[in-house]
Amino acid sequence: MEIGKLVKMANQIALFFEAEPDVNVARQGVANHIKRTWEPRMREALLQHIEEKGGEGLRPLVIEAFRHHKELLRPRSRS
Template sequence: MAPEKLTYMANQIAAFFRTRPHEEAVAGVADHISKFWEPRMRTQLFEMLENPDSGFDPLVIEAGDRIRPVAKHN
């Protein structure tokens, strides 16, 4: 997926949860991405989060460690 599209989608999720208390917002972003994004999207997100200039909303960045990792197949 185009990086700009992935950033836009993640930031939309953050915007939705922004009205909630901070901890609930971070958990909501992580939960939504974990449940509804396919593994390829999450893998790309993790790679993009390594770049501090990726353009992600601070809620997305903070939620990064809580997003379910992609299972590796042997």
């Protein structure tokens, strides 16, 4: 999946949670939603986009959610 589509989807999720007055709850909401509904390759691609490109095009809440909940969102390696 191309990064532009992932950015668009993540931003839509963030728009929903931006109405939450508590930023910690909003970050957790974004992270939980993405963890539950996105496949690991999608999460890894967005995490890589944040790490390599600073999250270009992403709403700040998405970037914050990934930075604060990286371990939750990083796909587990298969050993």
